[in-house]
Amino acid sequence: MTHVEDELYSQPECWIRAAEEAGLHAGALPAAGERVAVVGCGTSYFMARAAAVLRESTGQGETDAFPASEFPHGRSYDRVLALTRSGTTTEVLDLLRQLKGRVRTSAITADPDSPVPRAADDLVVLDFADERSVVQTRFATTALTLLRAHLGLHTDAVVADARTALSTPLPSGLVESTQFTFLGRGWTVGLADEAGLKMREAALAWTEAYPATEYRHGPISITTRSTATWMFGPAPAGLAEQVRATGGRWIEGALDPLAELVRAQRLAVALAAARGLDPDRPRHLTRSVILAPSGEA
Numbered sequence: 498m499t500h501v502e503d504e505l506y507s508q509p510e511c512w513i514r515a516a517e518e519a520g521l522h523a524g525a526l527p528a529a530g531e532r533v534a535v536v537g538c539g540t541s542y543f544m545a546r547a548a549a550v551l552r553e554s555t556g557q558g559e560t561d562a563f564p565a566s567e568f569p570h571g572r573s574y575d576r577v578l579a580l581t582r583s584g585t586t587t588e589v590l591d592l593l594r595q596l597k598g599r600v601r602t603s604a605i606t607a608d609p610d611s612p613v614p615r616a617a618d619d620l621v622v623l624d625f626a627d628e629r630s631v632v633q634t635r636f637a638t639t640a641l642t643l644l645r646a647h648l649g650l651h652t653d654a655v656v657a658d659a660r661t662a663l664s665t666p667l668p669s670g671l672v673e674s675t676q677f678t679f680l681g682r683g684w685t686v687g688l689a690d691e692a693g694l695k696m697r698e699a700a701l702a703w704t705e706a707y708p709a710t711e712y713r714h715g716p717i718s719i720t721t722r723s724t725a726t727w728m729f730g731p732a733p734a735g736l737a738e739q740v741r742a743t744g745g746r747w748i749e750g751a752l753d754p755l756a757e758l759v760r761a762q763r764l765a766v767a768l769a770a771a772r773g774l775d776p777d778r779p780r781h782l783t784r785s786v787i788l789a790p791s792g793e794a
Contacts, residue, residue, distance in 0.1 A: 501699065501776045505634040505762045509659045511626045512642040512651075519646035525603050525619035526647050529557045531575035536565045538588055540633040540694060541580035541640075546687035548580075548644045554683065555648050562687075565589045579604040582628065582636045584611025593617050605640045630777055632698045634762050637691065638755055645755075658756035667764055668748060672771045674725040677702055678716065679761065680709040680736075685729040685754040692727070692761035699776035700768035709733050712740075720745035727761065729754045 527533045533552065535545035542564045549562035563569065565579065565588040577600055581589045584606040593602050593616035604617035607627035614620050626639035645651040677696055681689035686708050693704040707716055710733050712726075717739065720726065724745040728737070732749070740747045750757040769776040 499766070499775070499777045500628070500630040501632050501634060501762075502766055504628050504630055505759065505766070506663055508635045508638055508759055509656050509663070511623075511635050511639040512656050512659060514625055515623065515639045515643040516646040516651045519643055519651075522621045522643065523647065525621050526644070527552065527557070527560075527576050527578060527603070531558050532573070533558060533560045533576050533578060534568065534572070534574045535560065535562045535578045535580065536568055536589065536592060537580040538565050538586050540637045540691055541582065541589075543687040543691040543694065544637050544641045545578075545580055546690070547641055547684045548578075550684035550687070551645065551648055551650060555650065557648060565592045568592050570595070574600055576601045576603060578602075579613070579617065580637075580640055581605070581613055582607050582633060584608045584613035589613070590616050605643065607636050632695065632765075632776055634695075634759075638758065641755065655753045655755060658752040659759050662752055662756040662759040663763070667760065667767060671725060671746075671748075671764060672768050673723075674746065675703065675723040676719065676721075676725070677704045677764075678712070678720070678724065678726045679704065679706040679729065680712055680726065680732070681706070681729040681754070682709050682731070682733070688729050688754050688758050689727075692729070692758055695762050695765040696768065699765040700772060700774060701780065702765070702768055709736060712736065717743065722746075727757075729757050 535549045537545040545562040549560040553560040579589050596602050602617045603619040604613045605621045606613050607623055609622045623639055626636045628636055679689035679692040689706040693706040696702040696704040720743040722744040726740045726745055727748040729750045737747045766776050
């Protein structure tokens with residue numbers, strides 16, 4: 498079993514622990530009423546987007562999400578929350594250091610010995626969800642589970658759905674598709690983007706992701722009989738029928754959207770195996786992006 502497989506199959510246990518410990522970390526996480534920005538890079542940015550929509554939609558306070566490198570310094574926030582598995586990503590560390598003393602910062606990381614504890618004011622360590630793999634699975638979903646629990650949105654049903662996602666066979670013939678599109682609405686748009694990223698990283702697949710109602714506005718034109726379109730959460734009325742009318746394959750997301758992401762992770766690994774690829778060695782990628790200081794080669 499690859500590191501990616503081993504880690505993605507451990508997600509239900511990680512989610513249980515994160516939910517149980519959410520209360521212990523309440524002081525380090527955004528409080529109700531705070532104006533918050535959530536930042537990250539790559540997978541962590543997609544989780545940041547999901548968390549931001551969930552927080553604002555539950556009335557906890559205005560919440561934005563940005564790639565760490567694109568943070569708008571002209572805006573005012575009560576707290577900036579950074580998601581960073583390794584705690585070594587250059588863009589995240591640079592931003593936290595720039596904000597030091599100007600705005601309260603929090604970080605969720607897997608490594609307490611990384612530079613991020615010195616850069617952030619408050620810290621949450623999810624070391625039990627750390628990973629050996631380059632391709633993120635359990636840390637990202639565990640961090641989002643922690644935030645869902647902090648918002649009162651996590652239930653035992655989410656874990657049950659994750660177990661179903663890991664034990665139920667993937668749809669027959671799905672790995673034979675040549676193009677994959679993931680769709681979401683609200684907080685699941687970030688999950689759809691993350692599903693597409695997993696497919697590209699692990700299996701070098703042609704994947705795209707969109708807000709579901711945007712799919713009609715041009716992207717549906719790529720759909721053919723070899724296309725799989727996967728919905729995270731409830732679909733807009735009539736969209737499934739429109740996709741099927743093109744001859745493309747429609748996959749309804751019947752589980753909790755975070756559990757659907759687990760299914761997509763499994764698909765990425767299965768497709769990598771079918772293509773003779775090693776998902777533990779994704780092309781051109783490293784576990785953390787650490788850039789040379791300005792002016793250095």
